Amino acid sequence: MSSTGQLAKFHVPEVVFGPGALAELGHCARRLGARRPFLVTDAGLTEARWAAEAVDHLEQAGLSSVVWNAVTPNPKDHEVEAAYARYAETDSDVIIGVGGGSVIDAAKGVAILASNGGRILDYEGVDKVVNPIPPLVMAPSTSGSGADVSQFAIITDTAAAKKITILSRTLVPDISLVDPRLLTTMPDWLNASTGLDALTHAIESFVSRAHNSLTEQHSLHATRLIMNNLARTMFRPTEAAPRIAMAQGALEAGMAFTNAILGATHAMSHQVGGLLDAPHGVINGVLLPHVIRFNAETHAERYVPLAQAAGIDTEGTPALEVAHALAARIKELADMVGVPKNLRALGVTETDVQLLARNTLQDACLTTNPREAGAAEIEWLFRAAL
Numbered sequence: 001m002s003s004t005g006q007l008a009k010f011h012v013p014e015v016v017f018g019p020g021a022l023a024e025l026g027h028c029a030r031r032l033g034a035r036r037p038f039l040v041t042d043a044g045l046t047e048a049r050w051a052a053e054a055v056d057h058l059e060q061a062g063l064s065s066v067v068w069n070a071v072t073p074n075p076k077d078h079e080v081e082a083a084y085a086r087y088a089e090t091d092s093d094v095i096i097g098v099g100g101g102s103v104i105d106a107a108k109g110v111a112i113l114a115s116n117g118g119r120i121l122d123y124e125g126v127d128k129v130v131n132p133i134p135p136l137v138m139a140p141s142t143s144g145s146g147a148d149v150s151q152f153a154i155i156t157d158t159a160a161a162k163k164i165t166i167l168s169r170t171l172v173p174d175i176s177l178v179d180p181r182l183l184t185t186m187p188d189w190l191n192a193s194t195g196l197d198a199l200t201h202a203i204e205s206f207v208s209r210a211h212n213s214l215t216e217q218h219s220l221h222a223t224r225l226i227m228n229n230l231a232r233t234m235f236r237p238t239e240a241a242p243r244i245a246m247a248q249g250a251l252e253a254g255m256a257f258t259n260a261i262l263g264a265t266h267a268m269s270h271q272v273g274g275l276l277d278a279p280h281g282v283i284n285g286v287l288l289p290h291v292i293r294f295n296a297e298t299h300a301e302r303y304v305p306l307a308q309a310a311g312i313d314t315e316g317t318p319a320l321e322v323a324h325a326l327a328a329r330i331k332e333l334a335d336m337v338g339v340p341k342n343l344r345a346l347g348v349t350e351t352d353v354q355l356l357a358r359n360t361l362q363d364a365c366l367t368t369n370p371r372e373a374g375a376a377e378i379e380w381l382f383r384a385a386l
Contacts, residue, residue: 101145144194146254
C-alpha cells in the first residue's frame, strides 16, 4: 500500500534510457518474438535517417522489417486503418514505433485492430480493448508525448473533426527505448510543443484525482527538469545535457500521467486539435495557465509543491497566490518558446466554443480533473483562452 494507506497502481514498460539506446532495438524485438517486425514512422523521421538506423539495427539482429511511414500529425482514423491493412497483408508481428506521439499512437492503433478487429473509432473510451495486442516497442523522437510509456492512444475522428481518447492498460508498450539523440532533429516548434505537453502531463497528473504516492515524485521531478531545461534546448540546441534532461522529464511525466491520468487541459486540448489539426502541445501551452487558475479556486494547495519544483519561492505566500504565480511562470515559458498568445491565434472562434465544450465533456481526461467542470465552466475556460 501507499503511504496514505490506499492501494496505488503503477504500470510502466521496460525502459532503456540514454544516448545510443536505439541500438538495442533488434535485441528487444527478438526478445519479444519478432520474425517480421512492423515499423511505424513518419516522413520527418525518414528524412532525418532515424527510421533507416532502426531498420539497420533490426537487420543486424537478422530481422527484415516492413516500414510504414504514412503517418501525419494528429494521426487520422483512416491512416491507422490503412497501416493495419498493410500489417495484415505482410503477416507482420511485433509492432515498433519510431517517432513522436502521433507515430506511437498510430502504432498502438494498428495493434488494437490486429487483435480486436473492427474500426479504430469503435474503441473510444475506457477499457474497450478486450483482447491482448501484439508486442509493442517504442522509440520516442520528441521530448513530450509520453505515449511510449502510456496507456493512451489519441486518434482523430476525421468525420466528426474531433479527437477520441482510447484508454486501456493493454496499450502500455512492452519496451520503451528513450534515446536523447533522436530529439536533436526536431524543429523548434515541435521541441516547444512537445516540451509543453510533457509539462502539462507533469502538472495535471500531480493534481489529478487519481494521483498517488507512486506518481507524485515523478510528476514533481519532471516539472523541475522541464522548467529548467526546455528553454535551454531551444536556445542552446547543440548541448547534450538539456536534451538528456528533457528526455528524462518527458519519460517521468509519461510514467506519472499514465497511472494518475490527466485533467481539463488535455480534455479541452484534444478537441481543439481535432477541430483544427493544430499541434497538441501548443494548445496545452495556451490552455494550462487558465486551467490552473480555475482549479486553484478549490484546490490551490495541490499547486504549492509544483510551484516549488518550478523554482518559485512559496514561503509565507497563500496557496491561491502561489497557484497564480505558477500559472504566470508557465505563461512566461510558453511566450519564451514561441507559443501563440491565445486560442484565437490558432484559429478558434467564438462560434466554435459550444461544440468544443460539448466534445470536452465526453473526454475521459475530464473525469480526473480536481475540480468539477460542466458545460458552463468549460465554455467559460475556452472563452477565457480566446
